[in-house]
Amino acid sequence: MNKTRVYGRTVGGLRSLSLQAPAVTLLLLWMLVPLGMTLWFSFQRYNLLMPGMSGFAGLENYEYLLTDPALWSAMGNTLLLVGWVLIITVVGGTLLAVLFQQEFLGRGVARVLAISPFFVMPTVSALVWKNMMMHPANGVLAWLANLFGLPAVDWFSSLPLTSIIIIVAWQWLPFALLILLTAIQSLDDDQVEAARMDGAGPIAVFFFITLPHLKRAISVVIMIEMIFLLTIFAEIFVTTSGGPGLATTNLAYLIYIQALLDFDVGTASAGGVIAIILANIVAIFLVRLVAKNLES
Amino acid sequence: MTTPRYKRFLLAVLAWSIAFVIFFPILWMALTGFKTEAAAIADPSLFFSPTFESYVAVHARADYLKFALNSVVVAFGSTLFALLIAIPSAYSMAFLPTPRTKGTLLWMLSTKMLPPVGVLMPIYLLFRDAGLLDTRTGLVIVYTLMNLPIVVWMLYTFFKDLPRDILEAGRMDGASTFQEVRHLLLPLTLPGIASTGLLAVILSWNEAFWSLNLTSSDAAPLTAYIASFSSPEGLFWAKLSAASTMAIAPILVFGWLTQKQMVRGLTFGAVK
Amino acid sequence: MATLQLKQVVKEFGDTRVIQGVDLDIEDREFVVFVGPSGCGKSTLLRMIAGLESVSSGDILINDQRMNDVGPAERGLAMVFQSYALYPHMTVEDNMGFSLRLAGVPKAERSAKVREAASILQLEPLLDRKPKALSGGQRQRVAIGRAIVRNPSIFLFDEPLSNLDASLRVQMRIELARLHDELDATMIYVTHDQIEAMTMADKIVVLQGGVIEQVGSPMTLYHHPRNRFVAGFIGSPKMNFLDVEVAEAGARGVSVTLPGGATYEVPVEGSGQTRGTSLELGIRPEHLELDEQGPMEGEIQVLERLGGQTSLYVRMGEVPMTLMVDGDVTHRVHDRVRFGFAPERAHLFDRQGVALASLREHPLASLNRRDNKARADDE
Secondary structure (H helix, E strand, O other), X not given: OOOOOOOOHHHXXXXXXXXXXXXXXXXXXXXXXXHHHHHHHHOEOOEOOXXXXXXXXXXXXXXXXXXXXHHHHHHHHXXXXXXXXXXXXXXXXXXXXXXXXXXXXXXXXXXXXXXXHHHXXXXXXXXXXXXXXXXXXXXXXXXXXXXXXXXXXXXXHHOHHHHHHHHHHHHHHHXXXXXXXXXXXXXXXXXXXXXXXXXXXXXXXXXHHHHHXXXXXXXXXXXHHHHHHOOOOHHHXXXXXXXXXXXXXXXXXHHHHHHHHOOEHHHHHHHHHHHHHHHHHHHHHHHHHHHHHHXX | OOOOHHHHHHHHHHHHHHHHHHHHHHHHHHHHOOOOHHHHHOOOOOOOOOOOHHHHHHHHOOHHHHHHHHHHHHHHHHHHHHHHHHHHHHHHHHHOOOOOXXXXXXXXXXXXXXXXXXXXXXXXXXXXXXXXXOOHHHXXXXXXXXXXXXXXXXXXXXXXXXXXXXXXXXXXXXXXXXXXXXXXXXXXXXXXXXXXXXXXXXXXXXXXXXXXXXXXXXXXXHHHHHHHHHOHHHHOHHHHHHHHHHHHHHHHHHHHHHHHHHHHHHOOOOOO | OOOEEEEEEEEXXXXXXXXXXXXXXXXXXXXXXEEOOOOOOHHHHHHHHHOOOOOOEEEEEEOOEEOOOOOHHHOOEEEXXXXXXXXXXXXXXXXXXXXXXXXXXXXXXXXXXXXXXHHHOOOHHHOOOOHHHOOHHHHHHHHHHHHHHOOOOEEEEEOOOOXXXXXXXXXXXXXXXXXXXXXXXXXXXXXXXXXXXXXXXXXXEEEEXXXXXXXXXXHHHXXXXXXXXXXXXXXXXOOEEEEEEEEEEEOOEEEEEOOOOOEEEEOEOOOOOOOOOEEEEEEOHHHEEEOOOOOEEEEEEEEEEOOOEXXXXXXXXXXXXXXXEEOOOOOOOXXXXXXXXXXXXXXEEOOOOEEOOEOOOOOOXXXXXHHHHHHHHHO
16 A cells, blocks of 8 residues: 655655644643633633622732732742752752762662652652651651750641651652763763863862753753642642641642632632743743754 | 772762662651551651551551552553554654654643643533543543653654664565554564653652542542541551552652653653 | 666755756666765765655656656665664564565565575574674675565665774675675665775766766776866875966977976866966876976975885975875985876866866776676686
């Protein structure tokens, strides 16, 4: 049947279109339909608990949300969470990548142990930390503090956001390590040796050779983490439920409260639009970076 | 380069200590699963008499198997669908590229950037109206679409790595498109397809936003089941640990096996 | 039996024209080499003949039949790829028999054909191995074997030796020449290595920028390059080029003045050349001779002794010159040497780089590789 085909651009164009159609169509629907609905709802008066109330709301939902101090506190929490986790994971990940790149006995096993937390489901890591690690009376951290004669910290009451940051950083540090370790392995040994011949010590090698080499990988790590960290949910859901008060409510959790606790579709959607805009600011840069990589 | 012996020893000690600290919560959880509830909340100690009491208790609750089965069905089902949809697409992008291919790939990537919370409301309402809330079908649909861009990308990079010459040699030998796929492409890219599949399984298995919001009891996978321990039941640390250990063990192994290829998928080929 | 004709063949990728209207006739059983610098379009041309690349315009004819829309497997040709393109998951036997398997040839017949081809290339002991377990040279032979099994009327080779080390390359070159002799098939061979082209070809096609610069036997290209590009590309070390001025043009040739003031009368067609016109003189390093009375003089900068021959890199005023001289010269670096050449060895090129036609054809110019063989048969 294909006896006389010649591979040319026009033939290829038609064939690739039909082969790509299922994936493209599904993703298009998956993206456009909910996106359109979110936008539409965000301008509507729509609450599942108040069926009578409906109609065009204009910017009311946005106005309500933007004047609500809860939004600004949620934004602040989101920023703190994203910022701290990024600092911990990127700095820690880079240093660990350099460390785990060195030759030592059992390196392979040590690496596997260090990246493991990334494969633990978020609900498990959150609960293990909340209970077995950070419990003020029976947790390992309290026991350690006790060992050194320090007062035990009631993590989730006195330092709720810090606790969340620790859990999330524990999950994402291995991610940064994994990516940066892969990137560091592609560093040409000759380059390092040339630098050594030029008289560079280990610290100079790190700053002048390793770090520049890791630049692109680090920016990829930052952007991918940002997109995921902006909408951290399960860790908060199973530990603090956003509390105490609003202390650990981030943007994602706030929208969840509006949506599935208050059933206020309009406001939740307005929040969703804000989250989408925030994520897109990051996404633009990531897509650009990947596009540049695709060229080469 | 030669490093003095003592330095290398210190290095090993440092690296191992850090690896141990990072892994400790997982280790501790695994150990706690073998303790009695009383021992679980007692002062930390590595010495205790191990018991399967908690595992037996977790298994005795018939619903544990239901949650586990939900996880398996949803993770593997969605992966299967994602692969079926993605393979033709990635094939055409890698081997029959058009000027539009690059744009399509980047657009697929950008759909992954849409925060799930931004579309929570519409998906929830659509699923409610379609009767998909708390069904495995619903979760399979969501996970298939959620992973589709990553799966297409990963397959694309694996297909791209296959030397063009080999497929052309096949064409010179008279292979039709079907024969080319059957005899050359599939056998040669099987390792890549397998690790792509494993990554999709891992991501679906660990997904906790949609599973918490779209399921309640019937279709809830292990992520949601474990979350139920956050209520007063969370006091049963040994059972929580036993259940958690069982929930993460297979995925941990998958993750270890595919760590290298995962980097590719997670960074969209930007880091190899 | 296979002849191949290209008629005004053009290939465009988007807006760039990589093959700009190529005309070429290839006779039955000819060994034709496409040679040129990288990016000259030689591989693209080969791939178009193979059917792996579509033709933008023009015609490709095999045995006078238009092949533009015929699939690669139906053109009756086989290709050996630069990377060998062996199927890594198949054994050598399965690799070689893949085309027959696709064509539905029964197993026993398949196996017999594969063994026959394997015996030609001494591959029998390797039939059960996978490509990974083979050396570079062995892989190369399997790739050729896979082509032989298809019993094509035309073999296509895309830089097949470029991944081998130097000694293996020489060996495979000899093997390919032997195969051509044995198989009696038309072969088209792409390379950037002019030594491969000179040693194996009946006919060399020199390409640059998607245009054929010259077609001819190796000796024609060496002795009568049509232009400066071919002159510089064929021959190693490269031809020396000097700016010269026409002193006189006559029936016996063109007299030119060299930068040092010496005058040579080169036997080339001089009509239209007038006194004072600037030309370029080309002279191959092996045609320069040390001569104490020679008209040219320079200082040796670098001296490379190869044993049988010695290369001298000489600076003549501002002009660098390369000389290929006897291995036993006793000169040292920084010595000043005088040298010259026989005028009929020189080439003259006008400002457009076109060679002035030679008045005397070199006796070997019409000789090709098959003439070597014919003579051997007579003996």
